[in-house]
Amino acid sequence: MPTSSLMPLPTPSRSVLMIASEALPFSKTGGLADVLGALPPALAQLGWNVTVAVPRYRGTTGGQLLERVTLPLGGTRADVGFYTVDVAERHRVLLVDEPSLFDRAQLYSEGGVDYPDNARRFALLVRAALEYAVRHNHTFDIVHAHDWQAGLAPVYLRTLYASTPVFATTASVFTIHNLAYQGVFEQDWLPRLDLPWSLLEQDGLEFWGRISLLKGGINFSSMITTVSPRYAREIQTAAFGFGFDGILRHRASRLVGILNGIDAQQWNPETDTFLPARFSASDRAGKRECKAAVLREYGLSSDEAALDRPLVGMISRMVDQKGLDLIAGIAHELPNLGATFVVLGTGDARYQEMWRRLAAEHPDTIAVRIGFDEGLAHRIEAGADLFMMPSQFEPCGLNQMYSLRYGTIPIVRRVGGLADTVKDYDEAGADATGFVFDDYTPEQLRRSLRRAVDIYRDTARWTILQRTAMAEDHSWDRSAREYVKIYEQALGSRF
Ligand code: ADP
Ligand code: GLC
Numbered sequence: 001m002p003t004s005s006l007m008p009l010p011t012p013s014r015s016v017l018m019i020a021s022e023a024l025p026f027s028k029t030g031g032l033a034d035v036l037g038a039l040p041p042a043l044a045q046l047g048w049n050v051t052v053a054v055p056r057y058r059g060t061t062g063g064q065l066l067e068r069v070t071l072p073l074g075g076t077r078a079d080v081g082f083y084t085v086d087v088a089e090r091h092r093v094l095l096v097d098e099p100s101l102f103d104r105a106q107l108y109s110e111g112g113v114d115y116p117d118n119a120r121r122f123a124l125l126v127r128a129a130l131e132y133a134v135r136h137n138h139t140f141d142i143v144h145a146h147d148w149q150a151g152l153a154p155v156y157l158r159t160l161y162a163s164t165p166v167f168a169t170t171a172s173v174f175t176i177h178n179l180a181y182q183g184v185f186e187q188d189w190l191p192r193l194d195l196p197w198s199l200l201e202q203d204g205l206e207f208w209g210r211i212s213l214l215k216g217g218i219n220f221s222s223m224i225t226t227v228s229p230r231y232a233r234e235i236q237t238a239a240f241g242f243g244f245d246g247i248l249r250h251r252a253s254r255l256v257g258i259l260n261g262i263d264a265q266q267w268n269p270e271t272d273t274f275l276p277a278r279f280s281a282s283d284r285a286g287k288r289e290c291k292a293a294v295l296r297e298y299g300l301s302s303d304e305a306a307l308d309r310p311l312v313g314m315i316s317r318m319v320d321q322k323g324l325d326l327i328a329g330i331a332h333e334l335p336n337l338g339a340t341f342v343v344l345g346t347g348d349a350r351y352q353e354m355w356r357r358l359a360a361e362h363p364d365t366i367a368v369r370i371g372f373d374e375g376l377a378h379r380i381e382a383g384a385d386l387f388m389m390p391s392q393f394e395p396c397g398l399n400q401m402y403s404l405r406y407g408t409i410p411i412v413r414r415v416g417g418l419a420d421t422v423k424d425y426d427e428a429g430a431d432a433t434g435f436v437f438d439d440y441t442p443e444q445l446r447r448s449l450r451r452a453v454d455i456y457r458d459t460a461r462w463t464i465l466q467r468t469a470m471a472e473d474h475s476w477d478r479s480a481r482e483y484v485k486i487y488e489q490a491l492g493s494r495f
Pocket of ligand 2: 030031177260397
């Protein structure tokens, strides 16, 4: 049979406009940026034309100024520059420049306080992205909005832009990366965002007397996705719904969980240029070199005894979500577990302080770096034996997947994407890839740490565990195909 008869029928090229508040390599505070850096090229591989609109923050570099335009917003005007970067064939990034809104020290907040004009900042991002399509007469099949910052995209498509010809056949998809961030603002923002008061109702944006831009994304999109199948179920329950469970149950037939992938080029222990040595599942010698190097980088001993002790890594935003109160609950036992800890993160002052104090009190076993450091994150993933991620809730989580790829065995709580990606040592037999605990208690975390340290001492078992973990495939291709299905579904049943 000629091969051509096996080829799929040619489909006309489709296009998607993604809107998000961060994307690698231009900006990043968390996993959202990784996803917006890696999903677009995976979709482009599948033949989709992808444009990603993100703010041009302070520190965002690159891009060619295409044009400057004046956009109306809530009775005022904003001067916006469109910068474009053609990252690869079929993958363009649109950097939205408005210095008075985006040229700031941080992305969302300073000193723990949100910027008071965040509603305007991100509404403008959305408006600019949609205006770009209008001005260039670009018919996108899909507008794919991410998190509350882009939650107004589906809303504008059905209000302000409802009869704009370029969007006549566009369907919208909204992805929830984290339900805990809801974009809640006072009602009087409605007119300042060019939105009618009629949206102040239960099926609109109203949320306990205020408005939620996240709710806008959920209620007005053709399809809703979130970043793991388990989280898609969890957020429909009161325990994980943050007040949105009823709203999500109401739209359950449109809600799908698609597990994130990882950027298999950026996070590859065989080629990672951040590492002092490289390794693979079949030749793990380089991993020990990475361990010695990361111990030294943290000012810890790297002699043979230190190299034989299990090294536990943690890279995290230091916020409640990530289980830091569990760690606080066993803080003073950490040095007695027979392991060494290296920690990297920024976040709430009290958690930063907790880690600083612990490191000062136990300088031989606990070392901490407060800050954001991409290279060090790679070196911890490579050098550690275990990775600790005891989250209270976790929509997907990327670090546990990076850990698997680097043969760094994750210790996680059975929630969200952690449950979907890590198989417990005591339950999964030969398929095990990590240690998973259920109850959100310090005791359970302590038990898992002890269990992990025990198994680490059994070299034969540890080797099997590492090999199994490293053989997992979480590259984006499969997830990107699932997004394509959702896009097709959205097109088939537009609102
Ligand atoms: P979340 O998005 O909730 O923070 P994820 O696990 O999905 O959690 O993604 C976090 C991403 O941010 C990972 O790529 C992780 O390596 C990175 N990261 C978090 N904190 C730091 C830090 N302090 N320095 C470098 N990278 C960090
Ligand atoms: C959010 C979630 C995290 C997820 C990431 C990317 O920040 O907290 O679990 O991996 O988004 O989807």
